[in-house]
Amino acid sequence: MRGDAAAPAGRILMLVENLPVPFDRRIWMQATSLARAGYQVAVICPAGDLPVGHERLEDVHIYRYPLASRSGLLGHVLEYGLALPMTLALSCVVYWRHGFDVIHGANPPDAFFLIAALFRPFGVRFVFDHHDLVPEICQTRWTGWRRGLLVRLALWTEWATYRCADRVIATNDSYRAVAVERGRVDPGRVVVVRSAPRVDRFRPVAPRPELRNGRAFLVAYLGVMGPNDGLDHLLRAIAHIVHRRQRDDIQFVLIGTGDLHARMTAMSRELGLDPHVQFTGRIPDDDVIAVLSSADVCVAPDPDDALNRVSSMNKIVEYMALGRPIVAFDLHETRVSAADAALYATPNQTDDFGDRVLELLADPARRRAMGAFGRDRFERALAWEHQRAPLLALYRELCGG
Numbered sequence: 001m002r003g004d005a006a007a008p009a010g011r012i013l014m015l016v017e018n019l020p021v022p023f024d025r026r027i028w029m030q031a032t033s034l035a036r037a038g039y040q041v042a043v044i045c046p047a048g049d050l051p052v053g054h055e056r057l058e059d060v061h062i063y064r065y066p067l068a069s070r071s072g073l074l075g076h077v078l079e080y081g082l083a084l085p086m087t088l089a090l091s092c093v094v095y096w097r098h099g100f101d102v103i104h105g106a107n108p109p110d111a112f113f114l115i116a117a118l119f120r121p122f123g124v125r126f127v128f129d130h131h132d133l134v135p136e137i138c139q140t141r142w143t144g145w146r147r148g149l150l151v152r153l154a155l156w157t158e159w160a161t162y163r164c165a166d167r168v169i170a171t172n173d174s175y176r177a178v179a180v181e182r183g184r185v186d187p188g189r190v191v192v193v194r195s196a197p198r199v200d201r202f203r204p205v206a207p208r209p210e211l212r213n214g215r216a217f218l219v220a221y222l223g224v225m226g227p228n229d230g231l232d233h234l235l236r237a238i239a240h241i242v243h244r245r246q247r248d249d250i251q252f253v254l255i256g257t258g259d260l261h262a263r264m265t266a267m268s269r270e271l272g273l274d275p276h277v278q279f280t281g282r283i284p285d286d287d288v289i290a291v292l293s294s295a296d297v298c299v300a301p302d303p304d305d306a307l308n309r310v311s312s313m314n315k316i317v318e319y320m321a322l323g324r325p326i327v328a329f330d331l332h333e334t335r336v337s338a339a340d341a342a343l344y345a346t347p348n349q350t351d352d353f354g355d356r357v358l359e360l361l362a363d364p365a366r367r368r369a370m371g372a373f374g375r376d377r378f379e380r381a382l383a384w385e386h387q388r389a390p391l392l393a394l395y396r397e398l399c400g401g
Helices: 025-036 073-097 113-122 134-141 144-164 173-181 231-244 261-270 285-294 314-321 332-341 350-361 364-382 384-399
Strands: 011-015 040-046 053-057 060-065 102-106 125-130 167-170 190-192 217-222 250-255 277-281 297-300 326-329 342-345
Touching: 011 025, 011 073, 025 040, 025 060, 025 102, 025 125, 025 384, 040 073, 060 073, 073 113, 102 113, 102 384, 113 125, 113 144, 125 144, 125 173, 125 384, 134 144, 167 173, 167 384, 173 190, 173 332, 190 384, 217 285, 217 314, 217 350, 231 250, 231 261, 231 350, 250 285, 261 277, 297 314, 297 350, 314 326, 314 332, 314 364, 326 332, 326 350, 332 342, 332 364, 342 350, 350 364
Parallel strands: 011 040, 011 102, 040 060, 102 125, 125 167, 167 190, 217 250, 217 297, 250 277, 297 326, 326 342
Antiparallel strands: 053 060
């Protein structure tokens, strides 16, 4: 790292619990951009399927601890209860080995303010990178007394995180509004940095016909398979296409994994979709790009709920980067990102979603126009090259250089 040979522009410790790095693409884009700008950067994260311990990758120090993702209320309590002390222990290791001037904490959970508070007496500042609205996650995933309890707890930890943060990074203007209105954060301390790949990294490649499995069309999904991601909606839409519309000429490829991966594969089998649907699990980026580049249509089945309505989906921008036309439910922030690159289905209406897929497959000229619009919008406004500037400006201000 440049900072090892000369004084760095600043020393930053990034904390993330939701995904391992570099699989957390937002954190990885931020970390590598800061390292290239002359900052010393370290990241603490769970290991997932990656090696536990220390690794130096692209001038970023990565410290991974063993942790398995868990579901259910007790599972989440255990997961976060283990993650927080391990993150604190590794933070002490990083402070001793490298030092840091800023803790950059990404949620969920909204708990890293506790670690930031312990280091504040040493002059360490705290940046809250707001990835997800945890109160809305609790509202949409739980019922009964659990929802009431967890929403109240999440609102308090969110408030405490806002209070502790020297700066807040919001992923879009809707999240910025939450910080200013619900969190009562000074608007001057909130910066919008959207999630997006680099122009030179996400480029379409030559299609691979074998991915169609002998069928005329390929429809692809990329993303997490969790409670808010709408994979059940997508499978019902596929069942509508296959069984009610009697279409046997479409191959569906679903890329990604998550808490509901096993349940979704079982649901696909129960719906009689196994010959038509391929679950790839997590695959290398080059394979992701090959699949998406071969797709005639890409899908974003995120249902309308309190979280998704105001959240920006990474897959939308990645589809656009590869010039793919999109079918999505009609959500506010999805329209903000995709605009005319997507065809919008009535929220949560799976038959309508399936029919919109068929509508696009029947119109190759429209698909080409939508894909070209998406790629152009990505290059002109959404790519990481446009998001890097506000991130670096924030750290120049915080670190005084």
